[in-house]
Amino acid sequence: MHDIRAIRADPDGFDAALARRGLAPAAASVLAVDADRRAAQTALQDKQARRNALAREIGQGKRSGADTAELEAEATALRRDMDGLETRVPELDGGIRRVLEGLPAVLDASVPDGSDESANVVLNEVGEKRDFRFAPKQHFELGEALGMMDFATAAKLAGARFVMLRGGLARMERALGQFMLDLHISEHGYVEMVVPSLVNDAAAYGTDKLPKFADTMFRTTDGRWLIPTAEVPLTATVMGEILPGGDLPVRITALTDCFRSEAGAAGRDTRGMLRQHQFRKVELVSMCHPDQSASEHERMTTCAEAVLSRLGLPFRRVVLSSGDTGFGAVKTYDLEVWLPGQQAWREISSCSNCRDFQARRMNARFRGGVDGKSVAYLHTLNGSGVAVGRALIAVMENYQQADGSIGVPEVLRSYMGGTQRISAA
Structure with a gap:
């Protein structure tokens, strides 16, 4: 607002x-x-x-x-x-x-101008792309051949854009989420939260999802909304609150299921798990003093990058152009991971500084200033730390072997009972 x-x-x-x-x-x-x-x-x-x-x-x-x-x-x-x-x-x-409420946030001056994603600017690239000695496959080809990724049964149960994972891939998906949470909690100072998967109109409005994005969300018959990301309940925890300035910054995280109707995405990524109605994601949210939000944005993005570095995945940081920056963001960094099966960079995390745009909508403030009494709006930030399903895709494609098996990154092995490779039974 x-x-x-x-x-x-x-x-x-x-x-x-x-x-x-x-x-x-x-x-x-x-x-x-x-x-x-x-x-x-x-x-x-x-x-x-x-x-x-x-x-x-x-x-x-x-x-x-x-x-x-x-x-x-x-x-x-x-x-x-x-x-x-x-x-x-x-x-x-x-x-x-x-x-x-229908007008987007005012962009930061450093955001590059451009009409769409073609004007996004790559800032850096980390990690080496693997030199495969065979033609790398896409994740759904690997998963179906292993008998561990089942789109047909999911479609029978729920329709298109759902998947069922079995065996080793199901365990790896769980391991990825736990690894990410543990990293952000133990090393990055985020506090873990368990939050509702349903929110009311006020929470969705305050985090700029309503009214503009109503058609991209699922609504229940009693008027609640399935969360499109844990950003909504995490950020809305400060709705209507006045926080003590000394408590800032507040850094919280959650691993949740996310639900998106994908309205307007017809025909995009119809094969595989890249664009699903239901997926899991670790979300990072910060509430901070206005003077801290630029540095907090850099910090948050670095925390998300650490996930990809520990997994040994090639990735790059991209600053989004004016035409590609989200509605409530003043500046956004996307992290894109290399998918050798697609021979393409694909977004796996998006970290945004919203400044006071959301805080004004939800009346979220802090008490501070020289006299310790003045009240001002918080700055809020959110980012994926990271999308679990897309991390699974990236691990599958980057760690695939010539025989169709999937190597397990070292950081995940303790979460998977020491398993080093996922192979067909």
């Missing part, structure tokens, strides 16, 4: 920020409604003051035996006018809110 005062102060700058995302100017229309609201609010206050004065005059007149009929008639007319304004002001407030 945007600060209307900032738009009033620099409408041209606000429109320029929208233009970076390929959007039309909006400041003039927003400020026109804002001017109407402020005028209506001023008129209401003036009429309230006059009505209070009339009440005193009528009281004094009646005590002195004077004729107060004219004053009473004016008071009645004022009450009618006030009734209309008391309805009008909230309507105008709602109109401004509906416009602002």
Whole structure:
């Protein structure tokens, strides 16, 4: 959500920020409604003051035996006018809110301009691509040949974009999630959370998923939402709260199932596990002082990179362009892992700084400042640390052997009872 005062102060700058995302100017229309609201609010206050004065005059007149009929008639007319304004002001407030909630966050100046992902900028590349002496296969070819990745049965049970894992691959998927959590908790200072997989409208709205992304989520018959990522319940823990400044930064993490309807993704990645309705992900969330959010963004991304480094996977960091940066983010780093079966880099983590965009929507603040009493909005950040299913895909494709078996990265072996290789039974 945007600060209307900032738009009033620099409408041209606000429109320029929208233009970076390929959007039309909006400041003039927003400020026109804002001017109407402020005028209506001023008129209401003036009429309230006059009505209070009339009440005193009528009281004094009646005590002195004077004729107060004219004053009473004016008071009645004022009450009618006030009734209309008391309805009008909230309507105008709602109109401004509906416009602002549909406008994305103002991008950081360092975000490269561009209309789409083709303008993203690769910042660095880590690790060596393996030199296979055979034609590497894609993950679904490997998994189906092992008899451990079953899309047909999943489709029978739930439809397209689901998978069932068996045996060694199921164990590796579980091992990946536990490894990631342990790394972030023991070495990176995140506090593990177990959170609901269902959230209400307020939590989804506060984390900028509603109303814009309603069609990408699953809704239950009682009006709750299945979480598209643990970012939603983790970030919403501070909804409506005022945190002590001394408690910042707050760093929390969770491993959850995530649910996405994938609306608008028809025809994309229809084979395999890359784009599923249900998947598991370790999420990293930080709430911090505004002065800390840029450095916290770098730190969070480094934490996600550590997962890929420990797994021995080639990856690269990419800063997203203005046209590819998500709705609530001011700046986003994607981590892309190399998939030799696809001969392509694919996103496995996305780490975003949202500054105060989400905090304003959910009224999440902290108490700090020189006097220790002033209150300001938190900055929130979120990132994948990382997507478990995509990590499984990456391990399968990068650790595949000529005979179709899958090597187990050393860091996962203790989670898998010492298993070094997954082979067909």
